[in-house]
Amino acid sequence: MSEWNELIARLTERLTADEELRLDVARELRSHLEDSADEFRRAGESPEQAAASAERALGNLDELAEQLWQANRKRMRLRGVLRWAAQTALVPLAILVILALIGEMTGRYPDYSEIPGLHHPAGILWHPDSGLTESQRFVLGGPAGATSSLEQAKAISNRWPDNPVYYGNFVAEWTKQNLDLSSKPTAEGLQAALVILERGKQLDPNNAFYDFYQAAYLAMASSDLTEEPNAGYPWANRSGGVTTRPYQQIVITDRRQFERAIAVLRSGLAKPKCAEPEIDMLRLRLDLLPPPRRIYEYLQRIVRQTQPTLFSVSHFRWLAKDVMGAGLDAAKAGRAAEAQAYLDLADRFSAFLGANAETIIQLLVARAIRADTLTHAERAYAVLGQREQAEKTHQDLLAVKAAFSNQRKQDDTLQPDPAKFGMLGYHFASGFPGRYYDPEPLRTAEHVVAMEFALVVLLAGLLFITLLWGLATLVHMFRRKENRPILVFVGWRQVGRICLYAVVLPLGVFGIYRSLSNDSNYGLVRTYGKVLLELVVLISVVLELLCCLSYSAVRRRAEELGLKVPAPIRLREWRWTVTLGVVIALVVAGYLVVSLQAGDLPRTWSTLFPLYDSKHLELYSTVGFVLSLVIAAYLVLLKLREYLGRTTGRQYRHFRRTYRRSTIPILAAAVILLGVVLGWGLAKEEAAAVGRATGAADISLSKEIAHSSYRYLKEEFVQRQRELVTQPLPAPFDKAK
């Protein structure tokens, strides 16, 4: 009754600091007065008398107003603090959570934009979270001003001059720049190279790497190597055809120097090892990096492993060609013993390199040297008229060829199933022999990353709505001093209900669905459409439930407070929208159920690059992709329908603003809760997967032989070297004399 407005306003005047509480008490008192007046009316009083009697029954109004304030002031103070926190702290906290989530996802090396170009990633190491000391960063990236890898290597070596790995790394970089296979070294260049390599020998006396390089320099400087015209030997290529591979012919221009080259080569072969400094440096640098927790950190490790160029393999092969060319040359000149010694030396060289190989490319070069040596030896024996020896060598060559062929067949059978590869793993590590095992950890990690992206999208969507409504509320409150929207608290039970139905249940169902799906058996290259759809469904359901349940809770509370609220939405008014939603839901559910059998889908190479070529979008992923768009369009339709509906009438404007203002803390809290709980859970899952990837299943340059069928070839070389090392080293010049 309107006559009680003034009375109630008087009683609740001191509660205006908490508008929601004031409205609540006012509504309660009004209800009491109405009940009381009804009873007086039933007792025979007129409406006016009944109203006056009800008012009198309340007692002393000033005393009551004071008592109401006293009874509620503690609560008002506490609610004031909570309201302040909800209005001012939750939204910035939600923004921080999202930023932290994105920051965490990118890992400790945030600038992963360098991955596609495979450029030097030194810049990323200056990130304060990398946890690296200044000297560690120096070893990883060199000084800040260094513009080339040679400058970096030199600076690192100068800072720690006695470290053989750092010096070896400098030598590797220096030889890359200074040993050109297309031209002879100059006398000054040769002298400089010999001095630099000599220092390497002093620092790492057991490493034949420097001896072989010295020998390569000396041999190149003292001879001219060419391919013999109109002659060659047949060699089966990968496509099944036969190519002709040339014989080497050499013209020794400085015999003394060439003899010195052979002597240095022999001294290297007497050493216990040949370690490639680039690989040692890579291993050392990888050990310096913190253990990866995120897929991007892991990919950074892979990027680093693509950087070693291992120029030494070309240079050493050239040296071997010099030696076998010299052998053939000696045979042509009738110097049988010298020819035999050169060819034995080349064979010893191949066995030594093969036994010490740490990467597949080194192993392949060792095998090529071995095959070339045998073909040159066969020719040399033929030239010398040693038919029996030539035949025996031919049989050895056939055995090597057969092994080579078997190896190729084995390679072909071990071709990876592209569908098993993760999208990132495939594009960034396709050249790695890690493809010889199931890259499950990488695949799992990228599925987790996809979910993390979805989480960020969901949270960003929620935050966008929150900020939009926050802005609208602020503008309204700034422009109008009266009839401001109220920040209502729907109660902890309602908050719990919203969390349960909108967050916990959908995520739980999604978790069960994921455990039934065999997505983790396939990389995102194959399943991206389906995964996208799954995540779009999840995001849509959570978003829509959060909005609907919040609306329902705020509407109910506003009704309790006596605000004018729209009638509850009846499904029959939304029948077309609901029907359309049900149809879409059924199609999506059908697709997802069918796609649980994803393993039966065709596997073709043409489906590998669907993101780059729309022609190759396979049906499987296209359907998922299209359905995702349909869901997004449906949600837009739903929102349009909602905002163009009758809840937007002028009479509900105050409620609408109250709804928006009151929903802001709910959505912000949802962002924080989801971000912290799910973000933490997914980060742990990703770290576990990446941990598995860096453990037994590491895609590592220095472990690639062990991960591939080439390990059998390596074993052969090791066995051969073990046999050869007991025999004296061939000495061509001694025998020639």
Next chain:
Amino acid sequence: MDFSQDMVRGSIVPIVLALLNERPMYGYEIVKVVNARTGGRLEWREGTLYPTLHSLQGEGLVKASWAEAGQSPGRLRKYYHITRKGRAELARRSEEWRQFSVAVNAILLGGAL
């Protein structure tokens, strides 16, 4: 017989808790039940009840929720429910009252303790 205001005021909390222990009630209903059971002898000022209920709510002894009244659908009333803490407080106050009344009776009526 009129009771002194101090006695009435002191008895409000245990009475309200005792009634809410029976079932959830709204403010006006509590007043009516008290008047009916005491034959109007307590003569509560109706307004006094609400500050008491709000204080009890602030202390966590009762909680409130709005619901439609059974006999008049569409009309919302604020129902108060006793909490677990409220029940413990009721038990404490009942025991206190029992011992207090025994002690006062012993003096005023000459009974034994």
